[in-house]
Amino acid sequence: MSVIERGHLPGVPVSAHRNVPVADLHRFLIAPERTTTELDTAWEVLLERARRDADWQLVALGVAAPRLAQIAARTAGRVYVAVREEIAAAVLGGFAEALLTVTPESGRGLIAHQLLRRAQAAGQKVVDQRKAACKRQPTEAEREEHLPEPGTVGRGASHPDLALARLVARGVITAQEADLIGRHRIEGVTLRRLGAERGWYPMQATRALRAAEHKVARALGYAQPGTARRATVHTAEA
Structure with a gap:
């Protein structure tokens, strides 16, 4: 908005007879009556200008x-x-990155969609990496660190997410249970909110968390039910 308010940017030509002011560009592009030619023409101009001027990069973003x-x-x-x-x-x-590097190809859809596909691929890569980290079989050294003797939990230097990922890798808990534990015990997200996100009844989140923590407690050698929460929190801090 600050770029637009400065008022230094020219309109975007979308046809031989029409220039669209920058402030109206988003509304123009999402209007249902827009043709493929108009959309691609506008994005061709945005790409060309964004590669020469940082202000136009902000407009495109x-x-x-x-x-x-x-x-x-x-x-x-x-x-x-x-x-x-x-x-x-x-x-x-x-x-x-796509805005500055992609060369649009005819036959591969709208220019905007070609750029957005790159964005989606980048986001999916993060998800795939997290899945791989959860599924990866730990090394012998990691197995030893993963299930320490009772009373020694919490002395490691691992990041909480990695500690939970090792529990998932060993099959102690599922990825969903690790997410539930991590978000509630580490991030402090309420069980009410976690349950709402998953479409659960109010007590389902509490029961799911309790069941996951008991699995962790048993794996760590804590026999008393009352130690489940302590074992889980110590593991997440490990």
Whole structure:
């Protein structure tokens, strides 16, 4: 908006007889009556100008922002809420890179869609990397660190996400259970909110968390039910 308010940017030619002011460009592009030719003409101008001027890069990103937000949210889904910000950053970065490097090809759809596909691929890469980290079989050294003797939990230097990923890799808990534990115990997200995101009844989140923590407690050798929460929190801090 600050770029637009400065008023230094010329309109975008979308046909031989029409220039669209920058402030009206987003409304113009999303209007249902737009033709393929008009859309591609506008994006050709945006690409050309964005590669010469940082202000036009911001304009192009601003125009695409609603679609980028949708892509990030759809890619993250419910399971990957814990890495939503990472996915959103990857989507934005992927689009910004495509804006400066992609050469549009005829026959591959609208220019905007070619750029957005790059953004979606960047976000999906983050998801795939997280899946691989959860499924990867740990090394012998990691197995030893993963299930320490009772009373020694919490002395490691691992990041909480990695500690939970090792639990998933060993089959102690599922990826969904790790996400539930991490978001509630580490990030402080309420069980009410976690349940609402998953479409659960109010007590379902509590029961699911309790069941996941008992699995962790048993794996770590804590026999008393009352130690489940302590074992889980110590593991997440490990």
